[in-house]
Amino acid sequence: MNRVFLMVIICSIATLGYAQHEHSKPREKNTADTSGMKTDSIPGDKIQMPHPQTDVPMTHAFSLNLPMSRNGSGTGWLPDAAPIYGYMIHSKKWMYMVHGNIFMRSNSQNVNNSEKRGGDRFDAPTWFMLMGQRKAGNKGLLHFSSMFSLDPLIQGGRGYPLLFQTGESYKGQPLVDRQHPHDLFSELSVSYAHSFTKNVDAFIYAAYPGEPALGPVTFMHRPSALDNPNSPISHHWVDATHITFGVVTAGVRIGKFKLEGSSFTGSEPDEERYGFDRPRFNSWSGRLSFNPSSHWALQISQGYLKSPEALHPQENVYKSSASAIFSTQLNNGSLLNATALWGMNKQKDHSGQHAFMVEGSLTKRKAAIYTRYEFTEKSAEELVLTPDFNAHAIWGIHAFSTGLNYDLFECRDTRFAVGGQWSIYKAPATLNEFYGRTPMALQVYLRISPALMKLGHMKHKHRSRM
Secondary structure, three states: HHHHHHHHHHHHHHHHHHHHHHHHHHHHHOOOHHHHHHEEEEOOOEEEEEEEEOOOOOOOOOOOOOHHHHHHOOOOOOOOOOOOEEEEEEOOOOOEEEEEEEEEEEEEEEOOOOOOEEEEEEEOEEEEEEEEEEEEEEEEEEEEEEOOOHHHHHHHHEEEEEEEEEEEEEEOOOEEEEEOOOOOOEEEEEEEEEEEEEEEEEEEEOOEEEEOOOOOOHHOOOOOOOOOOOOOOHHHHOHHHHHOOOOEEEEEOOOOOEEEEEEOOOOOOOOOOOOOOOOOOEEEEEEEEEOOOEEEEEEEEEEEEEOOOOOOOOOOOEEEEEEEEEEEEEOOOOEEEEEEEEEEEEOOOOOOEEEEEEEEEEEEEEEEEEEEEEEEEEEOOOOOOOOOOOOOOOEEEEEEEEEEEEEEEEOOOOEEEEEEEEEEEOOOHHHHHHHOOOEEEEEEEEEEEEOOOOOOOOOOOOOOOO
């Protein structure tokens, strides 16, 4: 059955690429002469993005005055120099973008301690997005986003094996050493933005589900993480709220700063991955973002989540986060993307649990190398080690991953790349009886994703990172 789903995925992606390719032909023909175009250039970068003279806004999702490349997940910001991947389609009044990512892989966790915790599986983490926007009057911008995942169909309710990962549940039991599947409907959102001046915008965003203003751009959309098939094990410390059933966010941008606040449902998605959870709007968050230059996106945020875990409804969590995302194009044409972030979960009358992560990717022509290092504090309760240990005992877990992939070919603006990844973990010796010493993981994969997006007549010969 999994093979059938994977064949459907491949055919769907190829069809999307073909449709986009055919639709874009008239646009490319009409824009071959750039003398009548408006051009937005990114300081310090060689890539220029020509905009056809049209009523369709090729801008940021929440501002007529910012570049499209600043779009992240939810209402979060990326650097202006971040690469853009996907398919673009124009109608008379609307501009549409299609994104996606598929990893068809063989995943083996704890290969050097086969008798301990771990697991082997052939699976395919997936996500797809469709976005659209149009002008509303001279200063207004309407936008919608939708995101879908076939994880529930391919992975089932338990998700995929991932050592030391925790969060959410299946059949009333906590998921441990596994990454939970993402919901079929991962985002359905609408927004309106208004430009008061070139330096002042305001917007309102409503989603069911969607992402509140809390934490950095989620891992699935960070350029530094797009090559890595795995979720970070710090996911539930930093960006687990990217699928929230009921979100309203309002924000204002003044120059290089943006201040926003959200009211949202604190509960994480339930075990039923195909439906819609009850919206409650019982939690809040605030975030301050600052892009000092085209290469940097910084944020700090704070939030309160009421009853995030279904198995512990009496526990409320305060979340704090800070992050820095960096993107640039090097002189030799290579793309460099990096992220550093910190997150903390804090419950009343308990010490905060911290997570720190740095990750990066370097792309040159058809090859890419990437790494990720994490330090995450996990409790005995989260790792399901009770009653052997005190439920509130905390251990620091180190995780390091590195990988390499290479583009095999491109078909209809869709990239097919083969790659491999190696991971190693370090935990206190107390946990050796469960995980063994320095457990390691291996995986090989075929990645299917859109190529670097063509804007106007220009096609930048860099490989896909979406």
